[in-house]
Amino acid sequence: MKMTKIYEGSHQWIMFGRDENKPANIIDSNQYAVRTANRCLLLDPGGSELFAPMMAAVLHHAPVEHITDLFASHQDPDVISSLGLWDQALSGAKLHAPAIWEGFLRHFGCESIEYVPIPDNGGTIKLESVELQLIPAHYLHSSGNFHVYDPQAKILMSGDVGTALEAPGAPMFVENFDLHIEKMRYFHQRWMPSNQAKRAWIERVRSLEIDILAPQHGRVFKGNDVKRFLDWFDALQVGIAV
Amino acid sequence: MNNQTKSQFVAVASITSELSAVMVVAKEISLAAANAKAIAFRAGDKAKGFQPITDFINELAKETIELVTSINVYALSLYQLTVNEFRKTNAYNKFELVAKMSKDAPYAQSMQQPLEHAKLSMELCQRQFKRDVKQLLDQLEAVMHHARAARVIAANSRIEASQAGEYLQSLQAVAESVDKAAHTIHDNVQRCRIALSLYRNS
């Protein structure tokens, strides 16, 4: 599992991904950790296949007992099917996840972890002195979906928005936006169901100051590529399967 | 999922299906008993020896149904225990893998406590499973007793039926159906016991 520090300030953002040992037939995913002095939040901690390499990688940055919070942007297996294992590894931890998915996510096993339902209009996660905003991203692609915005680090963790489907071992950052477009187009057209939802999200996100857009698959967008991505996504017709 | 767990799931699930078959047959016996009672009543003196037997058959069927109902509750909890054990074993194996993979990580040591905890709760589950299997086997043994008793009664019924003149055939049919039902129950329960006995001491 590759680890990349994408922000270092009063707290840290660490990106995990490109796991060399992952079975070839499951989709590669990026996991993120927000680390403060005594706590650690894992964003979209991943599928159950990924639990062991992910946990082992996190141990490079935080002891188990510091992992106090998990966040699931939505209910997909690549996002959170590892829940039942975290549930048995952590004590007194919380899972922040969309309220409407509670009854569904509990199928993965959520007995010791406290499910903190995120209402449709969003909320916050407080991690010591860091306050993260939970930005509604419903229907992008899931009907109950949130992104995480860190106003201090100016990072938006954007779930499946910004996903690129690429060959294993691809670089962590977008290097040439124009070349990157083809790796994103089909995914966004096919997985994202609603032009209206996309519009609302772009409007909301344009008002945020974002240095880094960090999706759950593919590469991270930095600097001007963030705006390029928003413009490109804005113009794209989605929901093409009907 | 390894083969051991797979067959444990199958064994526990098969109990429920075997038991529901036993339930159907026990209900048949109780129907046969009601039928026999009516015939014996009509036959009057000719079937005098048969009348107490019908009550006995009925009683036996009722007890079997009650027993199977309570065993079903047990079987369900055994299934939940199997699911639990599977979850715990899976977690323990993954935690061991974490420990192996994180050898060079500065916080590797912090995984020891969850690992220990997972091991203990996995073993607790295994012990509880064995205990419950033993209890279930005892209860199944009780059903076997009932089935054997039913076969003895069926044999007696046949003798009594032979005294019943023109009612001989219908009473013999009753004895026949009780015997067949008892046989089926015996076989089904025996299959449950064989499937389960693998896990008593494993």
Ligand SMILES: [Fe+2]
């Ligand atoms: Fe998804």
Ligand SMILES: [Fe+2]
């Ligand atoms: Fe995804």
